[in-house]
Amino acid sequence: MRSDRLTVVAIGVACGIVLGAGCKTKQPRGVTQQDLLVPEVLEGDIALGERFEDGVRVTDIRVDNVLFAYDSFQIANAEVGKIEQAADYMRRNRGVRLVTEGHCDERGSREYNMALGEHRALAVRAYLVGLGIDGSRIQTRSYGEETPLDAGHGESAWRVNRRVEFALYK
Amino acid sequence: MCGRWLARALAAAFAAGAVAGRAGAADVEVIKAGAVKSAIDLSGLRCSGEAGSVFQRTLENDLRLSGWFTIARGGAAVAADGTCAGGGGALRLDCQVRHASSGRVYVRRSDQGAADDARRMAHALADEIVRAVTGKRGIASTRIVTVGRRAGRKDIYMCDADGGNLRQITRDGVVCLAPSWSPTGEFIVYTAFLKGFPDVYRIDMNGFRRTRVAGYPGLNAGADVSPDGRRIVLTLSKDGNPDLYVLGLGGGQAARVTRTRFAAEASPSWSPDGRSIVFVSDNSGSPQLYVTGAGGGGYQRITLRGTENVAPDWGPDGRIAYSSRRGGKYRVCVIDQSGGGDTEIAADHADYEDPSWAPDGRHIVCSRTENYRSALVMLDTLGDSPIQLLAVEGDWYSPAWSP
Structure with a gap:
């Protein structure tokens, strides 16, 4: 019960940041769908810090993968809760670091999909920074279409393969 | 045989016409005649x-x-x-x-x-x-590097231009991508996850010594060597967005070429004179080809047909080969840097991707994928039928033809 209330507060804070930043940030061209959030929550791009050596994978929490539409790096409303769950865990565990791992479905060129996967990983990272997580704790890694979760070839496989995974390390 | 070829070419011409949109079908030239021999x-x-x-x-x-x-x-x-x-x-x-x-x-x-x-x-x-x-340049002594997936492991391989003499170059079994030759054939560059992140490596083809040339935070991928052999253009995300950068192979700072906050750039390829770069950007909402100066500045979209246009390779005579998704299938096409002369190479029902020009400026090697299996085929811009090059067990893709 208590943690539920905390979550609600956290979401409220997050929304405040997104909306507040939205006033300052120019809306990019082509973003018209109401149910999509623009991941840019700060002025300018957020440079990556130095790579850290991967530590030990965190096993006491599993955050579901953030899923994406075809050829898109925009975070849908329905996916936001997963990012907030990761942010909440990182707030409570200061020593934990994260690699957001971006993936694509098998369609499209392998090289373009490397860039698209990275864009997805960066979008989730930017969202986390918007939620107050220090960017130096978050690295990105794109696997493009190289490591699908579901080896199938239809829409149901593609849907789960267009994802960002949370690789948490302590 | 001849009739079937013609029917296939006509079908391709109709398909091209159907997706041509504002440009008339007459603008799309589908090659159908074999070359004079x-x-x-x-x-x-x-x-x-x-x-x-x-x-x-x-x-x-x-x-x-x-x-x-x-x-x-x-x-x-x-x-x-x-x-x-x-x-x-x-x-x-x-x-x-x-x-x-x-x-x-x-x-x-x-x-x-x-x-x-x-x-x-x-x-x-x-x-x-x-x-x-x-009076033409032959290609028999040239080579092709390619990614091979055999028994689930991905590595870099090399074969002669006829598909023979297959050799395994790397034995890492990690994800590797997009090999590309230096202009003299001395070395290749490619992307691999040797240290857990996608970095760009150089392999000297004399002795196969490997060095890392780009290992910035985030993505390092899709490198293409400049015509003078001294620089690479590649995608980096170290500054928070996947953009193109030019990096000296002798060291030094990476110079940013594109700056698109709401788009990702990939697959750069230098023009033969080293002044321009063709690349893929999803700035318009779908991946399309653009041309910009090697020092950055403005860029111009050159592809208007097809739902996706990717994997450009700027050829020795100035034409750009690329892969275009048309009618749900990937087709290899050739286009001028101004966006003119768009030509689709007639093909069967399979997907044709990742074209790379032969140094004769006539032939193209690409991957042909059917039922999720990929093989290398040689295409002819003068109209000869596609020829499969590697008849070896495994999946073969992302080929690069040596100079």
Whole structure:
């Protein structure tokens, strides 16, 4: 019960940041769908810090993968809760670091999909920074279409393969 | 055979017309005629021994693959005479190639080597015949690097231009992508996850020594070497967005070429004069081809047809080959840097992706994917049928043709 209330507060804070930043940030061209959030929550791009050596994978929490539409790096409303769950865990565990791992479905060129996967990983990272997580704790890694979760070839496989995974390390 | 080819070409023409949109179908030129060839008679070249027959088979196949010859017996415009004697672990070639009716000599060649050199010696003679008879550059002595997936492991492989002499270059079994040659063929660059992140590596082709050339935080991928061999253009995300950068191979700072906050850039390829770069950007909402200056500045979209246009390779004569998704299938197309002359290479129902120009500016190697299995095929921009190059178990994709 208590943690539920905390979550609600956290979401409220997050929304405040997104909306507040939205006033300052120019809306990019082509973003018209109401149910999509623009991941840019700060002025300018957020440079990556130095790579850290991967530590030990965190096993006491599993955050579901953030899923994406075809050829898109925009975070849908329905996916936001997963990012907030990761942010909440990182707030409570200061020593934990994260690699957001971006993936694509098998369609499209392998090289373009490397860039698209990275864009997805960066979008989730930017969202986390918007939620107050220090960017130096978050690295990105794109696997493009190289490591699908579901080896199938239809829409149901593609849907789960267009994802960002949370690789948490302590 | 001819009728089927024509039907296929017509079907492709209709498909192209259907997706052409604002541009009329008349703008889309679908290649349908095979190239004009000379007949060559090799029966006067007497080959002996095991190495001799390897030489003979390789030479015949090379001349066919050159696209400029058909092999004939009697009545041919060009004829070869001489001997190619194999034995005792050695191979000795003495031959002459002449214009059959006038007797004019095109090539006179003596060569010797070990039995293992039979393929190399045949490639060299084939290139010399192509040059002497047609004035064109031959491709028999060139090579192709490619990603191979065998037994679930991905590594870099290399084969001769005819698909033979397959060698495994890396033995890492990690995700690797997009090999690309330096302009002199001295080294390749490619992307691999050797240290857990996608970094760009250089492999010297003489001795296969490997060094890391880009390992910034985030993504390092899709490198292409400049025509002067001193720089690479690649996608980096270190500044928070996947953009193109130019990086000196001797070290120094990466210079940013694109700056698109709401788009990702990928697959850069230099123009032959080193002044421009063609690349993929999803700035418009779908991946399309753009051209910009090597120092950055404005960029211009050059592809208007197809739902996705990716994997450009700027060829030696200035034309850009790329892969275009049209009617739900990937097709290899060729376009000018201004976006004019868009030409689709007629093909069957499979997907054709990741084209790379041969140094003759005529042929293209690409991957052909059918039922989720990929093979390398050679396409001809003058209209000869596609030819599968590697008949070896495994999936083969992202080929790059050497200079």
